[in-house]
Amino acid sequence: MFHRFANPARFMAVAAMILPWMTALAAGLLLVGLYFALLASPADYQQGETVRIMYVHVPAAWMALFVYVAMAAASASFLIWRHPLADIFAQAAAPLGAAFTAAALITGSLWGKPMWGTWWVWDARLTSMLILLFLYLGYIALSQAFDNRERGARAAAVLALVGMINVPIIKFSVDWWNTLHQPASVIKMSGPAIDPSMLLPLLLMAAGMKAYFLVVVILRMRARLLSRRVQVLKLLAAET
Amino acid sequence: MDHFLDMGGYAYFVWPAYGVVALLLLVFAVQAWHELRRQQAELTALERLGLGRRRDRQADRQDGSGGHDESEA
Amino acid sequence: MKAKRKRLLFALGGIGLLSLAVALVLSAFEENLVFFFSPSEIAAKAPPASQRIRLGGLVEEGSVQPTGEGLSVQFRVTDGASSLAVRFAGALPDLFREGQGVVAEGRVENGVFIASEVLAKHDENYMPAEVAEALKRSGNWQGGQGAEK
Numbered sequence: 001m002f003h004r005f006a007n008p009a010r011f012m013a014v015a016a017m018i019l020p021w022m023t024a025l026a027a028g029l030l031l032v033g034l035y036f037a038l039l040a041s042p043a044d045y046q047q048g049e050t051v052r053i054m055y056v057h058v059p060a061a062w063m064a065l066f067v068y069v070a071m072a073a074a075s076a077s078f079l080i081w082r083h084p085l086a087d088i089f090a091q092a093a094a095p096l097g098a099a100f101t102a103a104a105l106i107t108g109s110l111w112g113k114p115m116w117g118t119w120w121v122w123d124a125r126l127t128s129m130l131i132l133l134f135l136y137l138g139y140i141a142l143s144q145a146f147d148n149r150e151r152g153a154r155a156a157a158v159l160a161l162v163g164m165i166n167v168p169i170i171k172f173s174v175d176w177w178n179t180l181h182q183p184a185s186v187i188k189m190s191g192p193a194i195d196p197s198m199l200l201p202l203l204l205m206a207a208g209m210k211a212y213f214l215v216v217v218i219l220r221m222r223a224r225l226l227s228r229r230v231q232v233l234k235l236l237a238a239e240t
Numbered sequence: 241m242d243h244f245l246d247m248g249g250y251a252y253f254v255w256p257a258y259g260v261v262a263l264l265l266l267v268f269a270v271q272a273w274h275e276l277r278r279q280q281a282e283l284t285a286l287e288r289l290g291l292g293r294r295r296d297r298q299a300d301r302q303d304g305s306g307g308h309d310e311s312e313a
Numbered sequence: 314m315k316a317k318r319k320r321l322l323f324a325l326g327g328i329g330l331l332s333l334a335v336a337l338v339l340s341a342f343e344e345n346l347v348f349f350f351s352p353s354e355i356a357a358k359a360p361p362a363s364q365r366i367r368l369g370g371l372v373e374e375g376s377v378q379p380t381g382e383g384l385s386v387q388f389r390v391t392d393g394a395s396s397l398a399v400r401f402a403g404a405l406p407d408l409f410r411e412g413q414g415v416v417a418e419g420r421v422e423n424g425v426f427i428a429s430e431v432l433a434k435h436d437e438n439y440m441p442a443e444v445a446e447a448l449k450r451s452g453n454w455q456g457g458q459g460a461e462k
Binding site: 057229233 | 244247248249250253254256257258260261264265268269272273275276278279280282283286287289
Binding site: 178 | 317320321327328331332335348349350369404405406407408409410413416430431432433434435436437438439440441442443444445446
């Protein structure tokens, strides 16, 4: 029984400790990343300046997948072991994941119009990414669809697990099917097919977005934990 | 400067892309901060109403002994 | 303990069933998921002229030329083994180059692919222009130029 309450309390303490550092790290990485992405990196030999869209598009897409995997893992731990923090994490992360997915779709579209010649195509990569956005939205909707919060949380957690199937489909869609979307450049067997001068801003922005996610997810989790306490106190006030 | 803003003729695509991402990141960060502040204020107000920390801990203990779905409150 | 075990089994069973369902759906829709066909595939089984399809491949070097009628252009799309003539009237995307990948949508009429839309496909290589030049000069060029080999 005890660990259930010790855990959130310990989490609050650790989170409060690392939050300022993580905030500074996120801001620093994003600022330096932005400098390299917009100023101190060359134009691409084919895409020209539109290559700069990649420095926000690819990190956003990575985060969309990373957050989903983390959310699904937390959902599993919530369903099986009833870990109370796991559910709080998953519900705090879902809107952020949806935002990263939307950002990846919108920036991809802004790149696709001038380069491919179209805002959107129904190829396997773009379609599976759109499905990821729907999964996030479905998760958020489902978690709030029940009067009984616990039931909503459980239903949403099941959806998050089921949706995990979409993750390998997104990752390998460009290899399994003929897609308009290009195959992976950074994470591939033969090493990155991307010049170091372009890899640097990409990795800086990716690290910056990950730190940003940690900051905001901690803020959201703390707010959620506090709101539960507020509810308990209100109930207590009503009783006395 | 004009050259930089022009983005090789792709200004209409590059800048909106950065704008959308910056807007999303800012909105979520500010919203999360405000929500935390709001909950903190509400908790302080409740505690000031006489529902002190000791009471609160007591509530936790009662809550914890209540079986599996106690997080329902 | 028992309840935990049951939940674990439930979760695993659910995942198993769902993967099966998705596998079935994917195999059923495989033909729709193929975004484009290569010139070889079209040569092997010519689609009826009424059927709209997508053709994907590389723009053959030196094949792009105006047809003389307005803005329309003609070029050949190749996959190395086989090639197909494409005619298109409209704005080409910025990435459209000889030796680069394209996906054209349209139908085959008398052995010519009449495209209503041409999209450029980008490869996975990113580098500054100077690096691309240096690679070409040193003979280490590999990116996106499969048709040249």
